[in-house]
Amino acid sequence: MTINFDKVIERRNTNCSKYDGMAASFGRNDLLPLWIADMDFPVPEAVTEAIKRRAEHPIYGYNIFPQGYYEAFCAWEKKRHNWDVDPAWVWHTPGVLTALSTAILTFTKEGDGVLIQPPVYFPFRSTIEALGRKVIDNQLRYEDGKFTMDFEDLAQKAAQAKLFVFCSPHNPSGRVWTKEELMRVHDICRKNELLVFSDEIHSDIVYKQHSHTVFAQLSDWALHHSIVAMAPSKTFNLAGLEMSHITIANDELRKQFQYYERFGLHVANGNSFGLGAAQAAYEHGEDWYQALLSYLKENLDYLDGALKARVPQVKLVYPEATYIPILDMQALGMEPEALKHFVWDEVGAALNAGTTFGPGGERFMRINVATQRKNLELFIEKLARALEARK
Numbered sequence: 044m045t046i047n048f049d050k051v052i053e054r055r056n057t058n059c060s061k062y063d064g065m066a067a068s069f070g071r072n073d074l075l076p077l078w079i080a081d082m083d084f085p086v087p088e089a090v091t092e093a094i095k096r097r098a099e100h101p102i103y104g105y106n107i108f109p110q111g112y113y114e115a116f117c118a119w120e121k122k123r124h125n126w127d128v129d130p131a132w133v134w135h136t137p138g139v140l141t142a143l144s145t146a147i148l149t150f151t152k153e154g155d156g157v158l159i160q161p162p163v164y165f166p167f168r169s170t171i172e173a174l175g176r177k178v179i180d181n182q183l184r185y186e187d188g189k190f191t192m193d194f195e196d197l198a199q200k201a202a203q204a205k206l207f208v209f210c211s212p213h214n215p216s217g218r219v220w221t222k223e224e225l226m227r228v229h230d231i232c233r234k235n236e237l238l239v240f241s242d243e244i245h246s247d248i249v250y251k252q253h254s255h256t257v258f259a260q261l262s263d264w265a266l267h268h269s270i271v272a273m274a275p276s277k278t279f280n281l282a283g284l285e286m287s288h289i290t291i292a293n294d295e296l297r298k299q300f301q302y303y304e305r306f307g308l309h310v311a312n313g314n315s316f317g318l319g320a321a322q323a324a325y326e327h328g329e330d331w332y333q334a335l336l337s338y339l340k341e342n343l344d345y346l347d348g349a350l351k352a353r354v355p356q357v358k359l360v361y362p363e364a365t366y367i368p369i370l371d372m373q374a375l376g377m378e379p380e381a382l383k384h385f386v387w388d389e390v391g392a393a394l395n396a397g398t399t400f401g402p403g404g405e406r407f408m409r410i411n412v413a414t415q416r417k418n419l420e421l422f423i424e425k426l427a428r429a430l431e432a433r434k
């Protein structure tokens with residue numbers, strides 16, 4: 044099957060954040076949009092077909108989640124990560140962040156410490172703070188163009204926390220944690236009886252030579268002390284359908300989580316279109332998904348090569364996973380605020396500012412490569428021109 048990811052699909056005037064919501068985040072709407080983590084690519088045909096089929100039935104009432112739906116997700120996990128998931132462990136939430144809020148509300152009290160590893164996906168911090176819990180930072184290290192964990196600091200901080208919000212693979216560092224790194228995290232959490240919310244939403248977008256291990260696969264302890272959050276949204280570009288899967292093998296923890304979600308938050312009803320779309324993606328999306336991975340990898344190689352050739356002061360922190368890597372812009376010698384405005388106003392590109400991801404993100408900008416290659420070519424042109432103009 045050939046899928047043409049180079050084909051441009053006009054997204055303006057579809058109420059999409061990336062284009063129609065740009066002004067709200069960047070103060071203008073004419074920037075090259077390489078920010079928020081969705082893709083400029085059409086979904087697999089089977090997904091569109093499933094939505095059309097559902098739309099033909101004109102009643103959109105409350106839903107159930109049929110067994111086949113959970114089985115499709117479990118079969119995908121078996122194939123992707125050789126993870127044996129019992130469908131009975133899996134539960135739906137309208138998003139990974141809803142699951143995060145539910146976990147925080149269910150398993151911690153106001154004032155409790157919640158551990159994160161910045162620079163990290165920024166809503167982790169804001170969610171913890173909005174719910175009146177205390178953020179505990181275990182900042183990643185950045186050395187020789189690569190992010191690693193500070194395990195000594197993690198061991199200390201783990202003792203003060205009630206919940207660890209782990210990002211694996213990690214956004215925005217692009218790291219796929221190795222088995223050894225994961226085991227060190229595991230041992231620290233186990234020693235401190237620390238519950239782990241493992242956000243694995245990016246676990247399908249992993250590039251060759253790297254292999255993702257699900258936190259719950261590490262041991263029986265990990266299986267019974269973790270909440271694993273995954274979703275078809277990053278993999279198949281379905282964020283607007285509000286579907287995610289939460290796997291909790293521990294019966295007691297799952298019951299508590301479900302109770303809060305169903306009776307406290309009332310967000311478990313599901314979306315009539317998302318249901319069939321997610322199932323179709325897992326059942327029929329393999330070819331599209333493989334083609335996507337190849338296209339993303341070529342985009343990364345293009346960006347990396349073009350930066351080295353044209354703008355060597357800016358380095359791609361080459362990701363092991365995700366389509367939203369970061370650019371190391373330290374060599375430009377700009378303060379974080381100045382860097383942000385340079386990229387937005389002088390380059391003319393909407394990238395996420397590294398400062399948003401918390402301590403350690405200051406000299407970086409995050410770029411979304413899930414777009415037509417010509418947009419990356421345009422970005423390189425704009426960046427080279429803006430730097431030239433400053434000379």
Ligand SMILES: Cc1ncc(COP(=O)(O)O)c(C=O)c1O
Binds near residue numbers: 137140214274286
């Ligand atoms: C690490 C991570 N978790 C969660 C989300 C958001 O997930 P959802 O839209 O399912 O709440 C994102 C989106 O970019 C993400 O990168």
